Amino acid sequence: MTPEEAASNQLGWALLKLLHDHDGCSSIVFSSLSMSIAMAMLAGAGDSSKRRALSSKLGVMQGGSSLQTLQTAFAEMMARVTQVDRSSSSSSVAMANAVCVDQTIVLKQSYLEFLATFTASVMQYPSLSSSIAAINAWIRDNTLGLIPDMLLKEQLKLCHIALVNAVAFKGTWETQFSKEKTQKWPFKSAGKGEGSKIPTVDMMFIENQNILRYEADNYTVVRLPYKSTSPTSSVSMIAYLPHNGIELCSVLSGLASAAYSSKKFTSTKHDTFGFPKFELQSNFSSLDLLEEVGYPIKGNYPEMTTGSNVVNNVLHSALVKVDEEGTVAAAATVVLMSRKRRPQLTTLVFDRPFVFTIANDETGMVMFSGLFAGPSIY
Incomplete structure (x- = not known):
């Protein structure tokens, strides 16, 4: 490189x-x-x-x-x-x-x-x-x-x-997914609290195939090659999956300094491998x-x-x-x-939860207090 x-x-x-x-x-x-x-x-x-x-x-x-x-x-x-x-x-x-x-x-x-x-x-x-x-x-x-x-x-x-x-x-893909095996699958989105509806994705599957993979300290990496007739100019998708319980931000912090090498990957037989269609x-x-x-x-x-x-x-x-x-x-x-740089615009939009009061301007006495957390969802 x-x-x-x-x-x-x-x-x-x-x-x-x-x-x-x-x-x-x-x-x-x-x-x-x-x-x-x-x-x-x-x-x-x-x-x-x-x-x-x-x-x-x-x-x-x-x-x-x-x-x-x-x-x-x-x-x-x-x-x-x-x-x-x-x-x-x-x-x-x-x-x-x-x-x-x-x-x-x-x-x-x-x-x-x-x-x-x-x-x-x-x-x-x-x-x-x-x-x-x-x-x-x-x-x-x-x-x-x-x-x-x-x-x-x-x-x-x-x-x-x-x-x-x-x-x-x-x-x-060098190894294509079968459209017949694609199905709706739960996707564990970050920030979804207990009781929240779990979203689904179209999950593609490969069965009984070798996948290029290696394990890092807190994430798993796979390399999904695209078809190529020349090994010196091949391209792959590299996907990094945090281990269960590991935040994505902690993985991102380490990836910048992690030296990439295709030699790290080993071909590992998988009974089932799933990857989202998106x-x-x-x-x-x-x-x-x-x-x-x-x-x-x-x-x-x-x-x-x-x-x-x-x-x-x-x-x-x-x-x-x-x-x-x-x-x-x-x-x-x-x-x-x-010819001149764009002006720095002053913008303020109350687009997240906020506190409000209704008060007397002179004395500061508060008559009403509240917290607006967003519209009610029925």
């Missing part, structure tokens, strides 16, 4: 833990690979200091302020990712990059040459907000149609440049999250074009579908640039 690949993985683990800490039991899916590629395209537009700082987070340690070093590192990484068994229709990875600009913008020649390494299409429009349909269509076409309407017109109003990465994966989609702004995990995004990017160029937002959308045949997944990251 190269330093750039390790940095992308580290970003994924850091964001998983951060999002879990923020949202608790909510499901989430994203692509740290897509975010890393978008951040690399952004880094090429910074001055030497900004480029060095971003390159360091991206794993480019030596000569990080050099455009050539950054270009070479990510060109090689993208080539390795997309070489996955192109001869097979069973497993494939596709990636595309684009830079969308309004008609008033002339990108600097040095930045255009940098973008060529990413095979980024440069697309010019009268304005980004008025061309929302065309930009969304490009994202849809490069994500297997899974992300059709990622951007809203309102998000592009103040923006003159958008850096876009799209990545898509399609894989067929579809999961996430859409969120990752700008504040990326800054929280140490990506120095704030500041101007003068090597992109003349004038001020600051990051207005970083939007991310991802979707994964897992069924008896295999998996399809896609993600897109859009870095929105504007």
